[in-house]
Amino acid sequence: MNKLDNREAALDKREDAIITRETQIDEKRNEYEQRLQALDVKDKDLQAKIDSIIVELQKVANMSLEQAKDELMARVEEKEAKRIALYKEQMEEEAQSQAEDKAKTLMALAMEKYAQDVTCERNSSAVALPSDEMKGRIIGREGRNIKSMEQLFGVSLIIDDTPETLTVSCFDPIRREKAKLTLEALIRDGRIQPGRIEDLYQKISDEFDESLRRIGEQTVFKLGLPRISSGLLMYIGRLKYRTSYGQNVLDHSIQVAYLSSVMASELGLDPVLAKRAGLLHDIGKSIDAEQEGSHVQLGSMLAKKFNEPDTVINAIESHHGDVPKKYLISELVTAADTLSAARPGARSETLETYIKRLEQLETICKSFDGVHSSYALQSGRDVRVMVVPDKISDEDAKVMAVQIREKIESEMQYPGQIKVSVIRETRAVEIAK
Numbered sequence: 001m002n003k004l005d006n007r008e009a010a011l012d013k014r015e016d017a018i019i020t021r022e023t024q025i026d027e028k029r030n031e032y033e034q035r036l037q038a039l040d041v042k043d044k045d046l047q048a049k050i051d052s053i054i055v056e057l058q059k060v061a062n063m064s065l066e067q068a069k070d071e072l073m074a075r076v077e078e079k080e081a082k083r084i085a086l087y088k089e090q091m092e093e094e095a096q097s098q099a100e101d102k103a104k105t106l107m108a109l110a111m112e113k114y115a116q117d118v119t120c121e122r123n124s125s126a127v128a129l130p131s132d133e134m135k136g137r138i139i140g141r142e143g144r145n146i147k148s149m150e151q152l153f154g155v156s157l158i159i160d161d162t163p164e165t166l167t168v169s170c171f172d173p174i175r176r177e178k179a180k181l182t183l184e185a186l187i188r189d190g191r192i193q194p195g196r197i198e199d200l201y202q203k204i205s206d207e208f209d210e211s212l213r214r215i216g217e218q219t220v221f222k223l224g225l226p227r228i229s230s231g232l233l234m235y236i237g238r239l240k241y242r243t244s245y246g247q248n249v250l251d252h253s254i255q256v257a258y259l260s261s262v263m264a265s266e267l268g269l270d271p272v273l274a275k276r277a278g279l280l281h282d283i284g285k286s287i288d289a290e291q292e293g294s295h296v297q298l299g300s301m302l303a304k305k306f307n308e309p310d311t312v313i314n315a316i317e318s319h320h321g322d323v324p325k326k327y328l329i330s331e332l333v334t335a336a337d338t339l340s341a342a343r344p345g346a347r348s349e350t351l352e353t354y355i356k357r358l359e360q361l362e363t364i365c366k367s368f369d370g371v372h373s374s375y376a377l378q379s380g381r382d383v384r385v386m387v388v389p390d391k392i393s394d395e396d397a398k399v400m401a402v403q404i405r406e407k408i409e410s411e412m413q414y415p416g417q418i419k420v421s422v423i424r425e426t427r428a429v430e431i432a433k
Helices: 002-061 065-111 133-139 141-153 173-189 194-223 230-241 249-266 271-280 295-305 310-318 328-342 351-366 394-411
Strands: 124-128 156-158 165-169 371-377 382-387 419-424
Touching (some): 133 173, 141 194, 165 173, 173 194, 194 249, 230 295, 249 271, 249 328, 271 310, 295 310, 351 371, 382 394
Antiparallel strands (some): 124 165, 156 165
8 A cells, every 4th residue: 555655656746747847848948939039030130231231332332232243253253364374384384394305306306307498479470482573473463362372271461561571370370380381382383373272282281280190109109108099199299389378388298298207106106197198188279279168178078089098088177177186197297287387488478468467466465455565576476565564463464475375366367386475574773873
């Protein structure tokens, strides 16, 4: 009986403890809810204060929230551009230190292997006459002879006051050469009449085409290239009469073939295939005066027509960046093409074109804010940009050099490469009296 009483008392005590605990929990819950309500009130007050501060800042700065964000982003972008320029410069120096020795050795070995002559750009040829009387015979009665020649040859014949000289003008070098040879044959023969003109022109054309094929054969034999399609030989020969910026295209192609072969040998690639790709990289220039399209497109068409390897086709299509390079030999052909074209004296241009290029180069440099003056040096291969030191910092100068380079690459056409130097100089001058 006592045990039951004790157990009942213990249960009553536990029940009282539970009730007390529940009361405490309810008090804590009420206290928590009150705190939440107080926090909500404070949050609303804080947001209201923040909004009022933003409004006051907008009034003071005369700038909306979006404008402030844009201003902040612009400052961050400017700061990051400087950091990126510095990081890029460090990476370029690191890569250059690792690759410079190998590149110098490879380029020096390639360049010393071959040198070529330089020719002049021409769109006209002069034909010597035995006497000024021959001018009248070439013109013919009522101009029928000269009209017949111009229509048949596809050129312009210029007869002026220059003594004992006739000028043949045409942008197509093959037509011009055939016309010149035909005129020289007519002058030697003495019989200048429409019927004789046609006969001689046909004979000269056949002989000339055969000479082009022989030039192609000799070039292929000289380079030691096997299994070149006979159909390509005449196109290779035609390059002898084609110039680009004053540089003979056949000589240029032979040089590119040599340079590509040397570099391929040094890198453990197929030198014969590289030589083949180098020779044919500009083959499209043999017909670009007759057909529509760039010399890259026409060259690719010819290479596919005569079943050239895919490596050669890709080298032709990619040497001006028109399509991605799929093979390392394509990279070598592009490098060799740049070396041949960019060396001093390799290419020439008219005075007017040269002056316009220099003026455009200086105009691009002066278009940037903070530039004091700019000077094109080394025939336009080096440009010096002087900036105002108070406006442009050292980091800004690095960024400006990159921006000028990108603008030159996107807006100008030029042979070789152009070095951009942004110069920032601060001088402190005092005079002792």
